[in-house]
Amino acid sequence: MELDLEMSYKQYLLSGCLQLLNLMGYSDSSIECSNKATRAPDTNTTIRVLDTVALALTTRKPGEVFAVALDTRGGLTLVLGKNDDVTADDDRAARDFFKLISDSEATQTCDVLSFLFSRCAANIAERIMKLNQAVNEFSCCLNDFLRTHYFFLPSLEDEFPLSLDYRKSKYGGEQISSVQMLRDLLEGIPDINEGFNLWDLSETPGLLAVYSELVLACQILRRSRILCQLCKSTDPWPRTQAEKLRRCLAMACHYQDGLSELIKHVKGLFPDGVKYRWAGDIEGTGETTVNLGGDYSDTVRQTLGDSLLDDALATLCFKFPWMARKWHKRCSVTTRLHAEIRVLLDLSNPVHGLDHSEQQPIGCSKWSCLCCALWILAYNEEYGTNWLTSGSHGKVYAAWALPGRGKVDEHVLTEMQVRLAHALQHFPTNQRLPDAERSESEDAEEKLSDGAAKVR
Numbered sequence: 001m002e003l004d005l006e007m008s009y010k011q012y013l014l015s016g017c018l019q020l021l022n023l024m025g026y027s028d029s030s031i032e033c034s035n036k037a038t039r040a041p042d043t044n045t046t047i048r049v050l051d052t053v054a055l056a057l058t059t060r061k062p063g064e065v066f067a068v069a070l071d072t073r074g075g076l077t078l079v080l081g082k083n084d085d086v087t088a089d090d091d092r093a094a095r096d097f098f099k100l101i102s103d104s105e106a107t108q109t110c111d112v113l114s115f116l117f118s119r120c121a122a123n124i125a126e127r128i129m130k131l132n133q134a135v136n137e138f139s140c141c142l143n144d145f146l147r148t149h150y151f152f153l154p155s156l157e158d159e160f161p162l163s164l165d166y167r168k169s170k171y172g173g174e175q176i177s178s179v180q181m182l183r184d185l186l187e188g189i190p191d192i193n194e195g196f197n198l199w200d201l202s203e204t205p206g207l208l209a210v211y212s213e214l215v216l217a218c219q220i221l222r223r224s225r226i227l228c229q230l231c232k233s234t235d236p237w238p239r240t241q242a243e244k245l246r247r248c249l250a251m252a253c254h255y256q257d258g259l260s261e262l263i264k265h266v267k268g269l270f271p272d273g274v275k276y277r278w279a280g281d282i283e284g285t286g287e288t289t290v291n292l293g294g295d296y297s298d299t300v301r302q303t304l305g306d307s308l309l310d311d312a313l314a315t316l317c318f319k320f321p322w323m324a325r326k327w328h329k330r331c332s333v334t335t336r337l338h339a340e341i342r343v344l345l346d347l348s349n350p351v352h353g354l355d356h357s358e359q360q361p362i363g364c365s366k367w368s369c370l371c372c373a374l375w376i377l378a379y380n381e382e383y384g385t386n387w388l389t390s391g392s393h394g395k396v397y398a399a400w401a402l403p404g405r406g407k408v409d410e411h412v413l414t415e416m417q418v419r420l421a422h423a424l425q426h427f428p429t430n431q432r433l434p435d436a437e438r439s440e441s442e443d444a445e446e447k448l449s450d451g452a453a454k455v456r
């Protein structure tokens with residue numbers, strides 16, 4: 001795609017910054033959070049429903065992200081966006097999914113789950129594997145947590161709220177202690193997961209029943225008092241383990257929990273069936289192929305100037321001995337507009353076409369990256385709008401395309417240059433390990449999560 005000279009140069013500068021920050025393992029922990037506390041109650045419900053729609057369309061292909069928002073002009077319509085080309089398969093999936101959730105006869109969570117087990121199998125399998133890992137890690141530390149950090153209350157219902165039916169069906173009239181129930185849940189979840197065929201979810205015998213059993217066990221453990229208390233601990237060690245487990249439990253339940261809420265609200269929003277369309281083409285963006293050149297010294301020079309160049313290059317070379325090789329491998333970057341920005345720009349044509357006196361939620365299949373989060377904040381500031389996604393993970397991707405909105409783009413470029421300058425002079429403590437210490441699976445994971453060479 002041909003860009004004008006100014007946009008082309010700005011995109012080149014930005015992609016260089018983002019590439020170096022990404023390779024250094026940079027993420028902004030101050031922005032890494034959900035914005036739940038600042039959402040209006042209506043926004044909170046809507047964004048959870050929209051997040052579920054976006055998640056339902058996602059197959060876990062590398063770099064694939066979907067976003068969705070409501071167009072309230074002339075009757076309610078869902079506007080869908082993707083950070084890559086929309087395929088016939090995507091459109092068919094959207095049509096089938098919306099038909100399923102609009103159909104008053106078929107709208108049961110289990111019917112929709114059957115659809116998701118096919119469309120989102122890889123995503124669901126990944127969540128189950130991550131849950132197993134978190135449960136195992138937590139179980140290994142459990143005795144230490146119990147010895148140093150926790151006292152059980154005498155009542156099982158206090159320790160495990162809303163678990164009466166579960167206890168009746170699992171234990172009958174047998175008297176068990178809270179610690180026993182906790183151990184049973186921690187051992188039981190990997191046992192249930194053994195029942196899944198994670199390579200081919202559809203080959204799992206009694207898939208729906210196994211998944212429902214897993215979700216129930218996850219919900220009981222997630223609500224447990226011990227997990228809530230450890231997540232609030234001032235000691236970072238149990239808190240980190242507990243937060244990881246709680247996050248993985250929530251992710252494992254997300255499809256079922258999200259669907260229940262979606263099904264509950266969809267009839268109110270779309271009594272005559274869900275209307276949707278894909279976001280249209282956006283003109284004047286930084287979508288192109290950027291050639292970053294053979295080495296990263298230009299990017300460092302543009303960021304720090306000549307006086308600090310030699311020191312920064314020497315330190316980079318020492319701390320990240322694989323940097324030159326990775327930079328070379330990724331020197332061609334295909335930039336794409338991220339899904340949430342695509343939807344926002346589609347609905348902002350004209351800019352004040354929507355009523356922005358209230359929050360305008362955009363649902364996403366994953367949290368927004370740092371550039372999207374900063375760009376949306378700056379856009380709101382510039383145009384008096386009120387867009388938001390459900391949160392940001394604070395990471396950066398070289399393939400992030402400038403959306404082509406002058407001052408707002410400039411703000412993100414400046415922010416990234418300042419962050420890179422700071423990172424080059426004060427190397428982050430969360431730097432990645434040298435190549436020799438990184439496994440192939442980590443590299444594969446990294447490729448899946450950032451689609452670095454291609455999309456996101």
Ligand SMILES: [Zn+2]
Pocket residue numbers: 338368369370371372373400
């Ligand atoms: Zn993004």
